[in-house]
Amino acid sequence: MSTNNKVTAVTSSNNYAFESNILMSAFQPIDIKPAYGRKWVTNGINNGNYKRYIDAYDDSPTNASIINAFVNYIYGCGLYDINGQNIKKYISDEDVLLLCQDYKLFGGYAIQVIWSLAKKPLRIERIDIAKLAVNLDDFNCINGYWYSWDWTSQYRYKPKFLPAYTGVYKGNDLEVLVCKRPSREPFFPLPDYLAGIPWANVEGQLANAAKSHFLNAMTVLTVVNYNNGRIQEKEVAEKQAQDVRNKITGTDNQSAVLVSFNEGIEEATTVDQLSPPELNQQNVFYSEEAERKLIVAHSCPPILFQGSNANNGFSSNADEIATATRGLFRRHINPMREVIINGLNKVFNVIDSTIDLDFEDFKEETKLENTNNSTRSQDLENINLIDKPENNNEEPKIIE
Numbered sequence: 001m002s003t004n005n006k007v008t009a010v011t012s013s014n015n016y017a018f019e020s021n022i023l024m025s026a027f028q029p030i031d032i033k034p035a036y037g038r039k040w041v042t043n044g045i046n047n048g049n050y051k052r053y054i055d056a057y058d059d060s061p062t063n064a065s066i067i068n069a070f071v072n073y074i075y076g077c078g079l080y081d082i083n084g085q086n087i088k089k090y091i092s093d094e095d096v097l098l099l100c101q102d103y104k105l106f107g108g109y110a111i112q113v114i115w116s117l118a119k120k121p122l123r124i125e126r127i128d129i130a131k132l133a134v135n136l137d138d139f140n141c142i143n144g145y146w147y148s149w150d151w152t153s154q155y156r157y158k159p160k161f162l163p164a165y166t167g168v169y170k171g172n173d174l175e176v177l178v179c180k181r182p183s184r185e186p187f188f189p190l191p192d193y194l195a196g197i198p199w200a201n202v203e204g205q206l207a208n209a210a211k212s213h214f215l216n217a218m219t220v221l222t223v224v225n226y227n228n229g230r231i232q233e234k235e236v237a238e239k240q241a242q243d244v245r246n247k248i249t250g251t252d253n254q255s256a257v258l259v260s261f262n263e264g265i266e267e268a269t270t271v272d273q274l275s276p277p278e279l280n281q282q283n284v285f286y287s288e289e290a291e292r293k294l295i296v297a298h299s300c301p302p303i304l305f306q307g308s309n310a311n312n313g314f315s316s317n318a319d320e321i322a323t324a325t326r327g328l329f330r331r332h333i334n335p336m337r338e339v340i341i342n343g344l345n346k347v348f349n350v351i352d353s354t355i356d357l358d359f360e361d362f363k364e365e366t367k368l369e370n371t372n373n374s375t376r377s378q379d380l381e382n383i384n385l386i387d388k389p390e391n392n393n394e395e396p397k398i399i400e
Contacts, residue, residue, distance in 0.1 A: 006339045039146070040133035040159060043188040046151040050130035056197045059204025062294045063196070066106050066305055070298070073333045074100045074340070077360040085355055090348070095126040102129055103340055108180025108189030110145075113161070113347055119169040121351050124344070127176060135161065135185050142187065167350050179343025196297025201288040206287055224259045231261050253332075296389055301328055 043049045057064050079096045081087050095111075102109035110129040118120035133151070135144040146159040163170070165177035180189035231237040241259035295302055301324035303317075341357045348355045 022294070039161075040135055041187060042133045042151060046131065046154075047130060049188070050106060052197065053191055054130070056200035057105055057202070059207065060200035060290075061207075062203060062291045063193070063200040066102075066193075066294060066298045069305065070300070070336075071101045071105045073328070074104070074336055075359065076362055079341075079357060080360055082255045082356040082358055083354060085352070087348070087355065087357070090121070090351060091124040091344075095124070098126045099340060099344075101261070101338065102126070102181075103181070104131065105191065106189050107191040108178060109185065109340070109343070110176055111344075111347070113165045113175045113177060115169055115173055115175070115399055121347050124347055129178065129189070132176070132178070133159065142178075145178070147176075167346060175230065178340065179344060179346075181339055192299070193294070193297040196294045199293040199297070202286055202290045203294075206283060210283075213339075220299070237261060246371070299332060301325075304328065346367060 114123040149157040165175040183190040
């Protein structure tokens with residue numbers, strides 16, 4: 001973030017007041033600060049960076065919609081074993097879906113591996129990565145994690161140490177494995193849409209401003225002037241003013257009533273409303289720009305997340321959607337699936353080396369759009385939208 005302003009007042013340890021507008025040219029770098037004097041290192045102060053990602057998801061409709069769509073594409077019909085073994089006895093469908101959501105939202109996920117008495121992993125369960133801090137050894141390598149329900153209340157929710165999973169039984173009943181997308185950050189995950197977080201905050205601020213404007217606009221201000229002299233006794237004036245409000249509005253009315261006691265009519269209270277020029281046009285611009293920037297930050301095809309305004313006919317639009325979907329799977333969904341599966345394979349290879357994991361696509365999507373989006377898909381370029389005839393005498397058959 002660049003600015004030519006100087007700090008004039010400090011409002012808190014993290015927030016500053018500036019004299020003029022801040023130039024939003026770049027996002028603040030992720031702030032990784034070790035908790036000195038403690039055994040753990042958090043992702044920002046009290047894991048505040050995770051909270052930043054969650055707020056960008058909660059406050060921005062566009063950001064939340066894109067993340068939800070990506071999660072649905074990644075999960076599809078669920079995780080399964082190509083060889084037909086039942087993997088639900090090791091990990092539930094709900095945990096797999098939450099892993100996909102954590103991976104897209106935070107850039108990584110965490111699982112807790114429960115060992116059996118036979119010294120083999122018995123169960124895999126998702127654990128909230130936003131509640132984990134890392135534990136470093138003398139060589140700055142991660143050898144475990146600290147779990148706290150709320151890092152802002154460490155004395156109430158005391159952190160508990162959980163050893164890191166290595167694939168070898170070391171006498172621990174429970175171990176933690178963290179899988180994150182490759183990035184420059186050695187300890188904590190970074191989401192792939194990191195550059196779009198300021199624009200997600202813009203959408204959140206616009207929504208909050210619109211809500212405040214709506215509530216204030218619905219409240220009608222009524223001014224009642226008494227121009228026959230002021231009442232000197234404060235208690236009497238307040239009682240008379242309250243009686244006027246109750247008679248005019250009642251106790252449940254949203255209208256605001258201002259009662260003013262004046263020496264004369266020339267001192268009567270007046271109300272002037274000032275609004276910034278072209279406020280509506282500015283809000284429309286920033287709203288549309290935030291949506292465009294978030295789509296770019298997620299590198300998603302606009303036709304899938306924004307729609308198409310081109311009047312090219314239904315069939316042409318369907319071809320564009322099918323092409324965009326194939327590109328989305330090739331460039332984003334399949335690579336994300338590979339990272340997620342590679343992390344799970346570190347446990348499943350110890351459970352049973354014959355288990356071969358993969359995500360199953362939606363059947364309608366594979367059939368109608370022929371995306372063939374399996375992570376093991378072959379040549380996507382040779383896929384057609386119609387079935388080829390088995391011999392030259394048979395007419396092509398459209399897939400229904």
